[in-house]
Amino acid sequence: MAVVRNIQLKLDVPEDAHSVLDETFEQFRQAAQYVADAGWSGDPTEIEDTKNTLHDQTYTAVRGQTSLQASLVQSARNLAADALGNCKDRILADGEKASKPEFRGSVVVYNGRTITYNNDHVTLATVSDRVKAEFVTPKDEEGTPFAEYWTSEWERREATLHKRNGTYYLHVAVEKEVEPADSSGKLTENGVVLGVDLNVDGYLAVTSTGAFLGNADYLNHRRHKYERRRGNLQQTGTRSAHLTIKSIGSRFARWSSDYLHRVSKAVVREAVENDCTAIAFENLTHIRERISNASKFQQWAFRELQRHIEYKAEEYGIDADMVAPAYTSQRCSHGDCGFTHEDNRDGEDFECLKCGKELHADYNAARNIGWRLVQHWLKSGAGRATSQLALKSGMLNANGDYTPSALRG
Template identity: 45%
Template sequence: MDYDARSATFYRNKVSLATVEGRVEPSFVLPADSPTPYERYVLSEDYEFRESTVRYDAVDDEFYIQLSTRRIDGDVEVSEDTGHPDQTVLGIDLGVNSLAVSSTGTFWQGDNYDHWCREFEKRRGEMQQRGTQAAHNALLRLGKREEAWRKQYIHTVANELVAEAVEHDCDVIVFEELTDIRERLPQAKWHHVWAFRRLYEYVSYKAPEQGVSVEQVEPNHTSQRCSRTDCGFTHEDNRHGEHFCCQKCGYEVNADYNGAKNIGLRYARKRTHRLRSSPKSGSGDAEVDLRVNGGTLNGESHRPIAGD
């Protein structure tokens, strides 16, 4: 059976596979004599996952999985840039406790959103129990009010998010891809997933009006990877709920903020590599920086900004 990047996600000691009955996460054992280091080719951001094949050996009663990766190079077409090629990026992490978190350290909490979604749900339940025509009509009106409220709430968050990018002179806002977000955030309810998709949709048309583009990156390991540019250690034990603590370097920070930085750094590193590698761009010294709380990161170092 073959799996692509949408249906298979690899971690340090296990893999998440899509099946007809939902996601399964079997653990695996690497060959002791493997000539290709797993961390270098699978957990590294220098390579991207392509496809994998699962095979069952009836004799040994075991499953085997093979995967292929491809080094990220300059073969991908880069759009023609005008003016100075350097860019500044704002990374955005989406979650349940915090609806959105930026790499600059701004949190859009989800408490108020969750509270009113629960209130609307409670009122719907009460009206449904009555079973009268009047209750049915009231239920329809409530549904329209709820939809209008949720849209206005997400519009407000989207406006503030774009303003955050403009305030920090960011050229790009980067989100994680929303494919399979239900599997990645099992605690998320339908109204969370709705909010994530609408927030991306609203920012996607609001940001260009302010001269800011919107991009997406693969979310693999962004919640487990240490965002310190001199570390980058990736392990599922690094994150415990809202707290992130790197098991290698000891870096401790809010887990969603760490994820936002990783999302932005992933785009910045890939974009920088492509700009410097592509003969079309003419940008051999181009830099794509991530805006963080108190400075910028370029994938190699942190630079504080005076006045922050």
């Protein structure tokens, strides 16, 4: 099982190499912007974010307009495609307004073909010759990310070069294969839990860190729109209508699967960014009754989203654990309160009748789901007394001790 971490390294770039790196920043920005312009459409449903399609539309032109080598052109395309996809999600899924991606900052994305790692320096591809840049390491490296991850045990992967206030920084993804959980399903070390509340309406997924992801209502709307069109075509009864039904069915299946993929990727990214070792869900076998009134499509989407999250999390060495769902939506997750009553929740609103705390109901449920796993670890004797629940504002450990974000290392 692969575990991925990201570390930031300060670079000492020779003065005479600044101009060529700065030109590389600019041409990389121009390449990404060209792709974003090509993929953007005034109609949100027509935004093109498929990398292969964008490659066919832009690669030759970008190569002709810049001095970037092929791999850097591809990295710029990927960056633009991701930005277009995020805009598309915000517009279609979350109902937000989004403008065309505009690339203004200094950033270049490097892969194995454009960066060479050494113990004390890297060489970077540019619009001209390669540039050698040495690492600026802390005087006392003990306990730093550099000391922990810049070792032979971790494989160095993709990196992103940034320039801030005249200083160059390299953000490097490092990866290591680790042993999975043992046969009992328990890890032997303490960890951090991300609680996740999944839904068939409203937000698809809400995390204990306060991330509201996806729009189940929009997903259902697209499904209803597809069903209406299919019904109208079925009434037509022609061969052409039959072929159209197959075509729109395939398109909708691809779209819905891709949409769930994006949401699951965002959930796992939230876990990675908070250094979580586990994601907690409600036990699917225990919540079938709660979603029994949902359509077959909604039930499929619920299960599929959970499945996507589980296998994507595994790629980062993050477990997916299940907890009993009883009262997670009725219990107050604030501090030591824990007051549980069915009248605490009213639709999307949660207001504790005892302590008065007001939260979004799904966010409150996500906190309870994650907390239940932390408490389970503590009570089961799994050796995780210092396990923590990842919250929007900090960490809460199994003993109830809270650490604000600003105080965490």
